Amino acid sequence: MNPKVIITCAVTGAGDTVGKHPAIPVTPEQIANAALEAADAGAAIVHCHVRNPKTGKGARNVELYAEVVERIRAKNKTVIINLTAGMGGDVEIGPGETPRQFNEANTDLVGPAERLLHVKELRPEICTLDCGTLNFGDGNTIVVQTPTQLREQAKLIQSYGVKPEMEIFDSGNLWFAKQLVAEGLIDEPPMFQLCLGIPWGAPVNTQTMAYQVGELPKNAVWAAFGIGRNQFPMVAQAVLLGGHVRVGLEDNLYLEKGVYASNGTLTERAVKIIEILGSKVASPDEARDILKLKPRKS
Numbered sequence: 001m002n003p004k005v006i007i008t009c010a011v012t013g014a015g016d017t018v019g020k021h022p023a024i025p026v027t028p029e030q031i032a033n034a035a036l037e038a039a040d041a042g043a044a045i046v047h048c049h050v051r052n053p054k055t056g057k058g059a060r061n062v063e064l065y066a067e068v069v070e071r072i073r074a075k076n077k078t079v080i081i082n083l084t085a086g087m088g089g090d091v092e093i094g095p096g097e098t099p100r101q102f103n104e105a106n107t108d109l110v111g112p113a114e115r116l117l118h119v120k121e122l123r124p125e126i127c128t129l130d131c132g133t134l135n136f137g138d139g140n141t142i143v144v145q146t147p148t149q150l151r152e153q154a155k156l157i158q159s160y161g162v163k164p165e166m167e168i169f170d171s172g173n174l175w176f177a178k179q180l181v182a183e184g185l186i187d188e189p190p191m192f193q194l195c196l197g198i199p200w201g202a203p204v205n206t207q208t209m210a211y212q213v214g215e216l217p218k219n220a221v222w223a224a225f226g227i228g229r230n231q232f233p234m235v236a237q238a239v240l241l242g243g244h245v246r247v248g249l250e251d252n253l254y255l256e257k258g259v260y261a262s263n264g265t266l267t268e269r270a271v272k273i274i275e276i277l278g279s280k281v282a283s284p285d286e287a288r289d290i291l292k293l294k295p296r297k298s
Contacts, residue, residue: 004282005274006244006290008045008193008223009038011263013250014058014087018051021253021260027053028064032071034263038248039079041267044287045126046072047082047248060087060108065118078284080293082126082165085153088115089130089144109144112152120160125293126191129153129164131180132173135200147176154185161294165191169201174215181217189292190217193246194224196234204230206237213241221291227251231266235273244282245270 011034012025025034028050035046050064051057069081088110094101113120119127131150136143145153157164164186166177174192181190194212197204202212204226216222223244226234231252235245247266255261255269271281282290 001239001277001279002242002244003279004286004290005239005279006045006223006282006287007043007267007270007274008047008082008244008246008248009035009041009043009263009267010047010049010225010246010248010250011035011038012049012051013248014049014051014084015250017249017253018056021249023260023262024056024249025263026051026056028067029071032068034249035068035072035079035081036075037262037264038267039076039284041264042271042281043079043263043267044282044284045080045082047084047128047246047250049084049087049250058087060115060118062118062121065122069122069124080126080284080287081124082128083119083122083124085116085119085127085157086130086143086167090136091142091144093140093142095140103140106141112149112156116153116156116160119157119162123160124162125288125296126163126165126291127157128167128193129157130167130169130173131177132169134169134173134198137199150176150180151183151185154180158185158187163187163191163291163293165193167193167195168212169195169198171202171212171215173201174212178215178217189219189221191291192216192220192222194222194238194243196224197227197230204234209234209237210241213243225251229254232269232273235270236277239274239277239279245274 225246
């Protein structure tokens, strides 16, 4: 096991969770406060999406990201900020025999540079890089990341001096992520996030996590998470396999059956699991050393 385990808290996501929980962070102030709460509870990294403050739907406006970052940094100078770059790849194909008639209301498909505009402008220490196209959910929605797009995104992220957290939703994603490493498009040590239980990606179980860990490069730094009720079992499993962990309202709304969670309580539970298993929780500066992050300008 790692002597020091990094906790990432994914504080809101872009999913349809507003209305399913009484306190999903939506506004930049709420998202920043959720990140600060998680940091106070023990998270070294806060993973942030932004949402349209009026509708609650996922957004990718640079101004919203800038406000979140500014509000976090006004009160916490040390927590590591990880901004998603997963928005901008959504396609809902048309029904039946009209697949080319995309549902424009649910389609947001842009190029690599536009998808990374907020990363270029704000230069967080980490941003995500989703490493493959995925059937997302049980309808007509797919999330598109082609090999050509991903190579271009990786080059841009590298040029910005930002660490990519490669999001692995299935075995083919992992295969391609390793190819990016082999091509020199990912600086060492490569950082992988194993995402388990998202329909229809990698299933959430011990065998899947162990298989993926066995396929990682020797020098990889990796974390894993499971969604819903599998969040805490996968925290324990990741620690036992030598990885780091992720929790947060992006992935799970409940602390236990019938009890709504907060980002703070989810992080506190992860801390408890890590310590019971005999490891310690990494501070932000310890996480920076583990990840070999480049020095911050501010």
